[in-house]
Amino acid sequence: xxxxxxxxxxxxxxxxxxxxxxxxxxxxxxxxxxxxxxxxxxxxxxxxxxxxxxxxxxxxxxxxxxxxxxxxxxxxxxxxxxxxxxxxxxxxxxxxxxxxxxxxxxxxxxxxxxxxxxxxxxxxxxxxxxxxxxxxxxxxxxxxxxxxxxxxxxxxxxxxxxxxxxxxxxxxxxxxxxxxxxxxxxxxxxxxxxxxxxxxxxxxxxxxxxxxxxxxxxxxxxxxxxxxxxxxxxxxxxxxxxxxxxxxxxxxxxxxxxxxxxxxxxxxxxxxxxxxxxxxxxxxxxxxxxxxxxxxxxxxxxxxxxxxxxxxxxxxxxxxxxxxxxxxxxxxxxxxxxxxxxxxxxxxxxxxxxxxxxxxxxxxxxxxxxxxxxxxxxxxxxxxxxxxxxxxxxxxxxxxxxxxxxxxxxxxxxxxxxxxxxxxxxxxxxxxxxxxxxxxxxxxxxxxxxxxxxxxxxxxxxxxxxxxxxxxxxxxxxxxxxxxxxxxxxxxxxxxxxxxxxxxxxxxxxxxxxxxxxxxxxxxxxxxxxxxxxxxxxxxxxxxxxxxxxxxxxxxxxxxxxxxxxxxxxxxxxxxxxxxxxxxxxxxxxxxxxxxxxxxxx
Amino acid sequence: xxxxxxxxxxxxxxxxxxxxxxxxxxxxxxxxxxxxxxxxxxxxxxxxxxxxxxxxxxxxxxxxxxxxxxxxxxxxxxxxxxxxxxxxxxxxxxxxxxxxxxxxxxxxxxxxxxxxxxxxxxxxxxxxxxxxxxxxxxxxxxxxxxxxxxxxxxxxxxxxxxxxxxxxxxxxxxxxxxxxxxxxxxxxxxxxxxxxxxxxxxxxxxxxxxxxxxxxxxxxxxxxxxxxxxxxxxxxxxxxxxxxxxxxxxxxxxxxxxxxxxxxxxxxxxxxxxxxxxxxxxxxxxxxxxxxxxxxxxxxxxxxxxxxxxxxxxxxxxxxxxxxxxxxxxxxxxxxx
Numbered sequence: 034x035x036x037x038x039x040x041x042x043x044x045x046x047x048x049x050x051x052x053x054x055x056x057x058x059x060x061x062x063x064x065x066x067x068x069x070x071x072x073x074x075x076x077x078x079x080x081x082x083x084x085x086x087x088x089x090x091x092x093x094x095x096x097x098x099x100x101x102x103x104x105x106x107x108x109x110x111x112x113x114x115x116x117x118x119x120x121x122x123x124x125x126x127x128x129x130x131x132x133x134x135x136x137x138x139x140x141x142x143x144x145x146x147x148x149x150x151x152x153x154x155x156x157x158x159x160x161x162x163x164x165x166x167x168x169x170x171x172x173x174x175x176x177x178x179x180x181x182x183x184x185x186x187x188x189x190x191x192x193x194x195x196x197x198x199x200x201x202x203x204x205x206x207x208x209x210x211x212x213x214x215x216x217x218x219x220x221x222x223x224x225x226x227x228x229x230x231x232x233x234x235x236x237x238x239x240x241x242x243x244x245x246x247x248x249x250x251x252x253x254x255x256x257x258x259x260x261x262x263x264x265x266x267x268x269x270x271x272x273x274x275x276x277x278x279x280x281x282x283x284x285x286x287x288x289x290x291x292x293x294x295x296x297x298x299x300x301x302x303x304x305x306x307x308x309x310x311x312x313x314x315x316x317x318x319x320x321x322x323x324x325x326x327x328x329x330x331x332x333x334x335x336x337x338x339x340x341x342x343x344x345x346x347x348x349x350x351x352x353x354x355x356x357x358x359x360x361x362x363x364x365x366x367x368x369x370x371x372x373x374x375x376x377x378x379x380x381x382x383x384x385x386x387x388x389x390x391x392x393x394x395x396x397x398x399x400x401x402x403x404x405x406x407x408x409x410x411x412x413x414x415x416x417x418x419x420x421x422x423x424x425x426x427x428x429x430x431x432x433x434x435x436x437x438x439x440x441x442x443x444x445x446x447x448x449x450x451x452x453x454x455x456x457x458x459x460x461x462x463x464x465x466x467x468x469x470x471x472x473x474x475x476x477x478x479x480x481x482x483x484x485x486x487x488x489x490x491x492x493x494x495x496x497x498x499x500x501x502x503x504x505x506x507x508x509x510x511x512x513x514x515x516x517x518x519x520x521x522x523x524x525x526x527x528x529x530x531x532x533x534x535x536x537x538x539x540x541x542x543x544x545x546x547x548x549x550x551x552x553x554x555x556x557x558x559x560x561x562x563x564x565x566x567x568x569x570x571x572x573x574x575x576x577x578x579x580x581x582x583x584x585x586x587x588x589x590x591x592x593x594x595x596x597x598x599x600x601x602x603x604x605x606x607x608x609x610x611x612x613x614x615x616x617x618x619x620x621x622x623x624x625x626x627x628x629x630x631x632x633x634x635x
Numbered sequence: 636x637x638x639x640x641x642x643x644x645x646x647x648x649x650x651x652x653x654x655x656x657x658x659x660x661x662x663x664x665x666x667x668x669x670x671x672x673x674x675x676x677x678x679x680x681x682x683x684x685x686x687x688x689x690x691x692x693x694x695x696x697x698x699x700x701x702x703x704x705x706x707x708x709x710x711x712x713x714x715x716x717x718x719x720x721x722x723x724x725x726x727x728x729x730x731x732x733x734x735x736x737x738x739x740x741x742x743x744x745x746x747x748x749x750x751x752x753x754x755x756x757x758x759x760x761x762x763x764x765x766x767x768x769x770x771x772x773x774x775x776x777x778x779x780x781x782x783x784x785x786x787x788x789x790x791x792x793x794x795x796x797x798x799x800x801x802x803x804x805x806x807x808x809x810x811x812x813x814x815x816x817x818x819x820x821x822x823x824x825x826x827x828x829x830x831x832x833x834x835x836x837x838x839x840x841x842x843x844x845x846x847x848x849x850x851x852x853x854x855x856x857x858x859x860x861x862x863x864x865x866x867x868x869x870x871x872x873x874x875x876x877x878x879x880x881x882x883x884x885x886x887x888x889x890x891x892x893x894x895x896x897x898x899x900x901x902x903x904x905x906x907x908x909x910x911x912x913x914x915x916x917x918x919x920x921x922x923x924x925x926x927x928x929x930x931x932x933x934x935x936x937x938x939x940x941x942x943x944x945x946x947x948x949x950x951x952x953x954x955x956x957x958x959x960x961x962x963x964x965x966x967x968x969x970x971x972x
Contacts, residue, residue, distance in 0.1 A: 075856060115733040133745050162776050163732050169677065174731040176738035176760060179745040206773075206816075252853075256846045265671060265838040270849045275856070415745075511817045 070099030078190030083218035161204035214304020263307030413442035474622025495531030497524030528559030529575035557603030580609035637859035664831025684727035726767030774813035833946035
């Protein structure tokens with residue numbers, strides 16, 4: 034594991050292996066960009082994880098060159114507002130012209146080009162849903178501000194994600210709608226990347242594409258493999274089929290081969306595979322008795338109980354790809370965290386702080402004085418003033434519109450921003466199951482009682498050497514039940530890691546403009562230090578440091594001391610993190626949920 | 636963009652049934668489709684638009700009034716002396732995300748107001764959906780107040796606008812169809828039972844079915860026009876069935892014995908309130924009409940019970956049993972005795 038300890042020959046060998054892998058992974062990314070240029074309407078786009086900025090730029094350039102026809106790049110900032118995204122009223126032009134003038138949104142402008150989504154993991158659900166819908170229909174519909182517009186919007190989407198923090202995932206509805214998902218962690222930006230798939234090759238393939246056929250056996254194997262990899266969405270096999278055709282066309286063939294299919298499966302399925310990468314575990318869906326003696330069934334639509342050779346090969350190819358990606362990712366994040374600790378860069382990125390007074394979504398407008406009551410809602414104000422213009426005398430100084438004090442409208446915001454309750458639970462030792470069950474019960478009670486409040490919950494458990502985000506923030510009772518049904522437990526008590534994970538999630542949620550609240554269920558006695566090494570002293574010190582860091586974020590924290598009788602140590606840690614301290618000697622989910630509601634949320 | 640034909644959709648029988656029943660009997664109260672993504676919820680609903688029979692409307696009426704019944708319905712038709720009727724495609728309005736309230740309910744026509752100083756009402760999406768369907772994809776992402784507003788209008792069949800000095804009321808009878816993924820946030824229970832039918836949409840895990848779905852989709856993508864043509868006969872046949880069922884649905888009878896069972900079923904499930912019973916009966920009638928029957932049979936009642944009742948059960952956070960299974964259990968209980 035530790036490169037410094039390995040003998041030099043091994044190091045060289047492994048470096049060569051990395052370089053080969055690096056070239057192969059870049060090759061796949063480049064192939065994906067060629068396929069998107071070849072069939073933009075069918076494949077829709079790609080998600081690239083962990084791509085260095087230079088490589089992202091190179092992929093974008095190649096894609097536009099291969100698309101031809103002067104295709105343009107359009108960037109979609111994560112913080113984009115509805116009116117910039119789907120269009121709305123152009124107020125400046127409206128006032129100048131004296132009549133409503135529409136402004137085209139980004140999605141409509143991107144028609145025929147490429148839409149770049151940087152930091153896609155931070156894209157809010159709502160913007161992702163807008164984008165997903167346009168990807169589906171190829172059209173933007175705007176029904177806003179008195180305008181009703183429709184515009185074509187067919188573009189290729191390139192999403193770049195860098196989820197180096199837990200809990201930051203690409204909004205799933207978006208990832209499902211883009212054909213490819215590729216990991217570029219550790220692919221070096223420094224190496225030369227000669228172009229093997231020139232625009233001319235892509236053009237030639239475009240002419241050939243219509244005549245590429247897919248043998249039935251390959252088609253069946255691709256669909257079967259998706260199911261065996263735990264991919265339920267039916268978009269994936271459809272994308273894979275199209276990609277296989279494209280790969281054959283790029284190679285100048287008019288029939289898809291097994292190798293084309295395997296490559297397509299890696300490009301499409303690897304990011305979507307849901308089953309554990311464990312070769313010993315048979316992942317076959319409902320077991321059916323195998324039918325002996327007919328390997329090549331004529332009836333292609335008949336379900337084959339045993340995977341045929343090709344299906345097995347495809348599944349294997351995807352599994353290998355997933356495990357390589359995971360290894361590369363782990364390597365990169367290790368390097369990054371080493372760099373980070375060397376440079377003493379404080380964790381957290383810029384833009385952490387959010388103006389708490391005006392966060393939350395707009396819920397309408399009301400009459401008021403903008404100097405006193407908040408932000409002026411210009412449009413509503415204009416709407417109010419508009420009908421009176423004929424009656425009012427012409428405004429002085431050449432102004433187009435006459436607005437009086439009574440016309441002023443101010444924006445109304447939802448006062449409380451959406452709360453996220455982060456449970457941090459000690460899952461170490463023998464009583465782990467009890468505590469986790471307690472937390473789970475409290476979460477379910479909270480969620481079932483608060484539909485109208487729209488709170489979401491998350492669960493972090495710490496045990497053995499570190500902390501895991503068992504449940505990313507969710508409002509869904511269904512999801513809670515599904516993901517908490519098998520809870521892990523046991524081992525040492527890495528309290529410091531638990532607090533650190535909580536602080537990190539608090540930052541992530543604040544960036545999403547949520548109001549995080551933290552709830553600890555712990556006895557305050559850690560015995561594993563932040564780096565995973567055992568030892569009470571270091572562990573306690575680390576825990577105190579992390580507690581102070583959490584306190585500095587100034588979000589509400591509630592600490593349940595779950596030791597048999599209240600301990601001084603627990604109270605001390607609780608004070609360090611600026612928490613409200615509550616002893617909880619007996620497991621009681623109902624009390625936890627009640628206290629969370631009364632002490633934190635109300 | 637070409638629309639995948641409704642009749643070519645493989646599987647998703649409950650969703651297709653629920654949509655067809657609503658097309659036959661709009662008073663069922665809408666459909667809520669919950670389930671995984673990539674299951675073709677949106678495909679089915681958008682496909683419905685191409686399937687529905689055309690409707691007859693008063694030409695130029697923004698609310699698409701039925702010519703014979705136009706009098707007293709809307710301000711526009713009332714003022715007109717001679718009405719010319721025309722046939723148009725039944726509206727299936729896809730509510731865009733990010734739609735503002737003024738465009739949903741209708742508002743002051745800003746252009747007219749600015750250019751002529753005239754106070755005129757510009758109808759919104761609710762007017763456009765009159766006599767058709769209104770579809771909200773990802774209903775859990777829509778602002779609560781907008782969803783409540785839509786449900787209110789859907790229930791009353793009339794849109795009342797009192798804003799910006801305007802006072803307008805117009806017919807807005809439509810079938811509200813919502814879809815959502817419960818993994819991305821459960822819906823408020825108050826919202827759930829205001830939809831007439833609720834469908835649990837799951838991705839098929841049957842290999843043969845999945846192969847057929849992907850194959851058809853692939854064929855469609857390769858050449859949409861040819862694919863639609865290939866299915867056009869089946870499309871017309873189904874359209875005819877809907878037209879006939881609409882004509883028949885009001886005359887379908889409901890025997891007392893069946894009615895008694897329906898009431899008993901609701902009691903057993905604790906799905907209290909009249910809404911459950913009413914929906915159950917209307918859905919059973921529509922289903923019977925679609926199958927060409929003149930009377931609701933016990934079988935028909937049984938078959939629609941999960942759709943009509945699964946979202947009306949009292950929720951117990953500690954009971955994990957799937958609601959559909961609970962309904963089925965109650966059905967077998969009630970129908971044995």
